[in-house]
Amino acid sequence: MFDENEIKRNIPVESPVQPRELGLESEFQFSCHKGIACFNACCKNIDITLTPYDIIRLKNRLGLDSREFVARYTMPFAMDYHNMPGLKMVTKSGTTECIHLSEDGCGVYDDRPAACRYYALGSMGVRKKESSSVDDIYFMVKEEHCLGHFEPRKQTVAQYRHEQGIEKYDEMNREWRDIVLKKRSSGPTVGAPSRRSLQLFDMCSYDMDSFAEFIQSKGFRSIFSIADEETRELMDDEEKRLLFAMRFLKQVLFGEKTIPMYENARGQRIVERKEVWSRREEKAARQWREQQEKSKFDEDE
Ligand code: SF4
Numbered sequence: 001m002f003d004e005n006e007i008k009r010n011i012p013v014e015s016p017v018q019p020r021e022l023g024l025e026s027e028f029q030f031s032c033h034k035g036i037a038c039f040n041a042c043c044k045n046i047d048i049t050l051t052p053y054d055i056i057r058l059k060n061r062l063g064l065d066s067r068e069f070v071a072r073y074t075m076p077f078a079m080d081y082h083n084m085p086g087l088k089m090v091t092k093s094g095t096t097e098c099i100h101l102s103e104d105g106c107g108v109y110d111d112r113p114a115a116c117r118y119y120a121l122g123s124m125g126v127r128k129k130e131s132s133s134v135d136d137i138y139f140m141v142k143e144e145h146c147l148g149h150f151e152p153r154k155q156t157v158a159q160y161r162h163e164q165g166i167e168k169y170d171e172m173n174r175e176w177r178d179i180v181l182k183k184r185s186s187g188p189t190v191g192a193p194s195r196r197s198l199q200l201f202d203m204c205s206y207d208m209d210s211f212a213e214f215i216q217s218k219g220f221r222s223i224f225s226i227a228d229e230e231t232r233e234l235m236d237d238e239e240k241r242l243l244f245a246m247r248f249l250k251q252v253l254f255g256e257k258t259i260p261m262y263e264n265a266r267g268q269r270i271v272e273r274k275e276v277w278s279r280r281e282e283k284a285a286r287q288w289r290e291q292q293e294k295s296k297f298d299e300d301e
């Protein structure tokens with residue numbers, strides 16, 4: 001049913017991931033609660049990849065803008081062969097313990113990332129053979145320190161996702177997950193993305209504040225035809241802005257045109273940029289000549 005090679009590519013060697021594939025109605029035995037002997041053990045050795053919606057929730061929780069949050073609470077890493085930028089949750093200095101862990105438990109519980117909500121379930125988007133659609137599959141992650149697997153409680157994957165508030169996270173991250181999967185599955189042999197497209201991916205994924213400035217910029221507005229009212233709505237609503245950023249990324253990376261563009265806007269923009277560059281070059285040349293003349297004059301003196 002699924003491309004097995006794709007699944008294998010995404011599961012690390014020596015992984016605690018259980019091989020049984022689960023669906024939404026599959027039942028599993030697990031419970032995590034405050035009184036359990038291993039409470040917080042999972043937060044003491046973390047490797048959490050942050051999603052765009054995780055960043056929005058966490059930065060707002062901590063009262064930071066995107067750039068401050070990324071600088072203080074994340075670590076960059078390359079998500080694929082082409083250095084697609086990813087972010088990991090940062091740990092406390094010199095440890096593998098999550099920076100948000102306190103004696104009372106998670107310090108950002110209501111806004112904890114999707115990975116924390118899912119654990120000890122895992123999820124993966126898998127592209128069906130000969131299809132462009134992506135399906136979700138689920139699996140258990142059994143690690144020695146986690147005693148939740150010995151608790152008697154049983155539930156379905158759907159119930160667990162609902163209890164953990166995962167549905168909203170998945171809804172907000174789905175387009176991003178598909179973009180990452182599509183880029184990753186193109187493999188190392190397909191041409192490397194340009195530096196500019198990696199920068200755009202970085203901004204659209206992790207920096208909604210810069211994206212807000214970007215969509216108000218003259219450059220953007222001279223290419224894309226967006227009504228003022230829609231722009232205002234995107235400014236006011238960060239979640240809508242994130243979904244719009246994913247549409248923009250798909251348009252830039254894969255040519256999926258969902259945002260209307262002005263006719264020949266790109267050509268016009270290039271002409272304008274060339275004029276700006278040429279004015280800058282002329283200015284730099286003039287300054288250089290003036291500098292040379294001044295040095296000559298100082299020497300003669
Ligand atoms: S964010 Fe909270 S739940 Fe997630 S690893 Fe950190 S302390 Fe644990």
Ligand code: SF4
Pocket residue numbers: 031032033036038039040041042043119120145146147148149
């Ligand atoms: S039961 Fe598992 S998930 Fe819950 S606190 Fe213990 S180690 Fe963490």
